Amino acid sequence: LARGVREPDLAGRHVVVSAGGTREPLDPVRFLGNRSSGKQGYALARTAAARGARVTLVAANTGLPDPAGVDVVRVGTAVQLREAVLKAAADADAVVMAAAVADFRPETYAAGKIKKKDGKEPDPIVLVRNPDILAELSADRARADQVVVGFAAETDDVLANGRAKLLRKGCDLLVVNEVGERRTFGSEENEAVVLGADGSETPVAHGPKEALAEIVWDLVTQRLG
Numbered sequence: 001l002a003r004g005v006r007e008p009d010l011a012g013r014h015v016v017v018s019a020g021g022t023r024e025p026l027d028p029v030r031f032l033g034n035r036s037s038g039k040q041g042y043a044l045a046r047t048a049a050a051r052g053a054r055v056t057l058v059a060a061n062t063g064l065p066d067p068a069g070v071d072v073v074r075v076g077t078a079v080q081l082r083e084a085v086l087k088a089a090a091d092a093d094a095v096v097m098a099a100a101v102a103d104f105r106p107e108t109y110a111a112g113k114i115k116k117k118d119g120k121e122p123d124p125i126v127l128v129r130n131p132d133i134l135a136e137l138s139a140d141r142a143r144a145d146q147v148v149v150g151f152a153a154e155t156d157d158v159l160a161n162g163r164a165k166l167l168r169k170g171c172d173l174l175v176v177n178e179v180g181e182r183r184t185f186g187s188e189e190n191e192a193v194v195l196g197a198d199g200s201e202t203p204v205a206h207g208p209k210e211a212l213a214e215i216v217w218d219l220v221t222q223r224l225g
């Protein structure tokens with residue numbers, strides 16, 4: 001193999017990656033959303049395809065072009081993302097949840113545009129919880145040997161928060177980013193620690209999202225056996 005060309009160590013594998021950020025509609029023109037660009041998820045999809053995997057990319061509201069050789073399923077809301085990911089995960093060797101899933105959605109959707117009322121304060125927006133897709137995937141594995149990976153952006157005690165989240169979700173690997181001003185969102189680069197359910201800790205130096213993606217697939221490949 002030429003230098004820089006990966007061994008196709010994911011050949012014969014099916015991997016599912018979610019990317020982007022869900023949008024939870026309030027009315028036909030408004031939504032609750034987040035700042036996820038989808039770049040990390042797309043980097044994961046591209047690198048897995050380059051390593052020989054069949055890739056299903058579930059993309060939530062990304063403006064990014066479809067990566068070559070990847071099956072792309074476009075979704076809007078957390079409920080739609082859950083449906084698409086669970087369907088694709090049924091025969092998957094690994095599932096990586098890189099999408100930013102809205103924790104809450106408006107309880108009601110107004111079929112018509114919400115209008116101001118003369119001299120009146122607005123009605124409060126009532127929110128309800130969205131399903132936790134990562135926890136569900138981890139608890140009800142479609143296959144006993146399926147590897148499930150989550151992402152978490154944390155502040156304060158990043159590692160302690162990450163460990164607690166890994167346990168709570170029940171996934172095999174959790175990629176933990178420290179967030180702050182001008183870090184992570186929309187950027188081309190990333191810095192992280194990958195925590196394993198086996199107690200492992202893999203630091204990933206600041207660098208391109210592709211480099212982090214390669215390390216995630218290295219760790220997944222080890223666990224696929």
Ligand code: CTP
Binds near residue numbers: 102130131133153
């Ligand atoms: N996630 C998910 N479903 C949700 C929320 C999050 O599948 N409803 C996934 C994300 O895709 C990510 C991981 O869980 O891979 C961690 O997301 P995060 O928002 O950090 O976790 P939460 O449990 O929502 O914790 P927090 O209260 O800190 O937001």
Ligand code: CA
Binds near residue numbers: 101102103
């Ligand atoms: Ca959350």
